[in-house]
Amino acid sequence: MSKIFIDACFGRPTPYTPVWMMRQAGRYLAEYRAVREKAGTFLDLCRNPELAAEVTLQPVEIVGVDAAILFSDILVIPLEMGMNLSFVAGEGPVFSDPIRSREDLERLRSAEETAPRLEYVYETIRLVKERLPEDKAFIGFAGAPWTLATYMIEGQGSKTYTLSKKMLYTDPELLHAILRKTTEAVKLYLARQIEAGVEAVQIFDSWAAAIEPAKYDEFSWKYMVEIAEYLKERYPHVPVILFPKGIAAFIERGWVYGNFDVFGVDWGTPMALAKEKLGDRYVLQGNMEPTRLYSKEATQECVAALANLMKEGRHIFNLGHGILPDVPVENARHFVRLAQELSRRD
C-alpha cells in the first residue's frame, strides 16, 4: 500500500499534504507523561523498547498525524560512544566527561563498536513496525554531527557554544576529527535503523545557527550531506530529510546542495524564501511557529497561508521546531486536521 507521507517525500502527487510534528511523542500528551513516569528516567525510557514503542505510536492514534517518529534522543550516539550522560532536572543533558582534546576523543568507541550497542533502538523500531497502521509512515532520526559535537564539547546545553566555536577557529583539525568520528557513527546508526524498519530518516541540526553562515558548510552541512549520500546510495527508496535549524542566510546565499529528498524549514525561515531557493530541488517540510499552537486562530492563519503558498504540493506540513510541552492536545489535533483538510486536492 502506498503511504502518503513517503509519496510526498518523493514529490509524487498525494490527495492531501501529509503532516507530522517534531517532538510529537512528548510531554503535551497525558498518555506520554503516564508512560514516562512508569519508565523511570528519560534515558530509561529511551532504552526500554516496549515503552519507547508505545510512546512512538501514541500521536498517530491520538493526534492523527500521517507519520510516526521514533521516540529516542539524539544523545544516545555519544552515550554509546562511551560518554557519561545524565539528564539533570531543569538543566537538560549533561556529559560529565566532555571532549576537549585528542586524548578525550580517542577514548570514544569507533562507529563499528558504537552502532551495535544501540540495539534497544532497533528493537523499538521492530516493535513499532509490527503495530503501526499500514497507511502511516515511520521516521527514524539522528542528530547532525555538528549538533552532537557541541554537546560533546560543551558538556551541556549552551546559549553561546563558546567552547565549540573557540575550537572551530583555534583548532579546526580537532573539531573535524570529532565531526568525522561522529559522522561515521551516525551513518551506521541510521543504516541499522533502516534495516530494522524505519521508512524515512531525518537528521536534526538543532544548533546549525550557532555557526556563522560562511563556515556552516565546512563544519556541518558537508557532513550531513555525506551521511545523506551514504544512505541514498544504499537505500534509494528511503527518503532522507535534513533539518538544519536557523540558517535562513545560508539558504538565501544559495549554499544548500546534496543528494537528499526533503529540506526541513524552521519557523525563522519564510517558507516563500525556501520555496524560491530550494523548492525545485527539494520537497519542503514545515514550518509553523510552534507557539501558534496555543491559539486556534493563529494556527488557522498560518496553515491557510502555507496551504495556499504550497498548493502545487512538494510540501509536508510540520511545525518549524518541536511542539511545546503545555500545548493543549485539542489544539494539536486541530492543527493536524486543518493541514490535512486545507491541502486536499480533489
Place this chain on the structure above:
Amino acid sequence: MSKIFIDACFGRPTPYTPVWMMRQAGRYLAEYRAVREKAGTFLDLCRNPELAAEVTLQPVEIVGVDAAILFSDILVIPLEMGMNLSFVAGEGPVFSDPIRSREDLERLRSAEETAPRLEYVYETIRLVKERLPEDKAFIGFAGAPWTLATYMIEGQGSKTYTLSKKMLYTDPELLHAILRKTTEAVKLYLARQIEAGVEAVQIFDSWAAAIEPAKYDEFSWKYMVEIAEYLKERYPHVPVILFPKGIAAFIERGWVYGNFDVFGVDWGTPMALAKEKLGDRYVLQGNMEPTRLYSKEATQECVAALANLMKEGRHIFNLGHGILPDVPVENARHFVRLAQELSRRD
C-alpha cells in the same frame, strides 16, 4: 573637530573605517573587573556615575576604539518603571514581579515619571563627556521595546520566550500595550541621553530572532522605527543605529524601512546580503563573529574580507554581537588596529 565615527554614520568620506565593539566596556578588561569589584553589584555599578564613567572610558584608551559606548544596562528602563530587578549570579537578570496582565502593566510608572529617575545615567554621560578625547565619539543606547518586553514578561532570560510569544498569539492587545508604554519610555530616555551629551544612539533588539519574520514588523520593528523617527525629528545631527539581532530572513524579504542612519548587522547575517539589500539606504555596522577574537588568524581573515567587501565605505567595523569575557585584550587590540589599517583610504 569632525569625528570619524559620526562622519561614517552619515556616510561621509573618512580616512579609514571606524571601529568599536559591542560590550567593549566589559569583563575581558582587567581594569573593568577591578572597578566592578569596587562598585558592589552590577546594578550598583550602573547607578554609580563616577565608576560607570570610568569603565565607559576604559576601552577607548586601552583598546583604541573610535567611539565610547555608555556603560549601563538595557534593563534600567523596566527597573525605573517600577519593576523589581536583581542580577542572580550564573542566571542573569531576574524580575520577581513579571508583567502578565493589564493590572501588572498599570502598576508601572509612565514614561514621564520614568525618564527623570534615570538621572544617574545622564550624570554618567556628563562625566564621560568631560573626559573623552575630542576625536572620539560617544554612543548612548537603549533596549528595543520587544527585547525589554520579553524580560518584563518572562521575568528572566529565556531560551524559548514561550510566555511572550504565547501572549503575541493569544493576547496581542496586551503585548502591544506593554510595547507602547515601553516605547514611550525609551523615547524620553534616549532624548535625555542626547541632551546630556551622547552623540549617537543605538537601539539593541537582542531578542529580535525570537519572533517569526512575518510578525517582526508588527511586534518590534515598527516600534524601533517610531523611536528612531522621534529622535531624528528632534536631533537630526545625532545618528541613530538600529541593531536587531538574528533577522537575516527579514532583511532578505526587503522588510527593513524607516528613517535612521546605521543598520547593525549581526554575525548570522552575511554582510554581502546586508549590502545588497540595505547598503544603498543605510550605513552598515558589523559584523565579525565574536568567537573569532580568540584567534588572530581568524580575525585577520574576517577583517580583510570585510574591508574588501566594504571598500567603498558606508561601513563601521564592529563585532556581530558582544565581545566575550575571556577574550585576550591583546586580541581585541589587534582587531581594532587591523580594522583601522586595512580600511585606510590614502
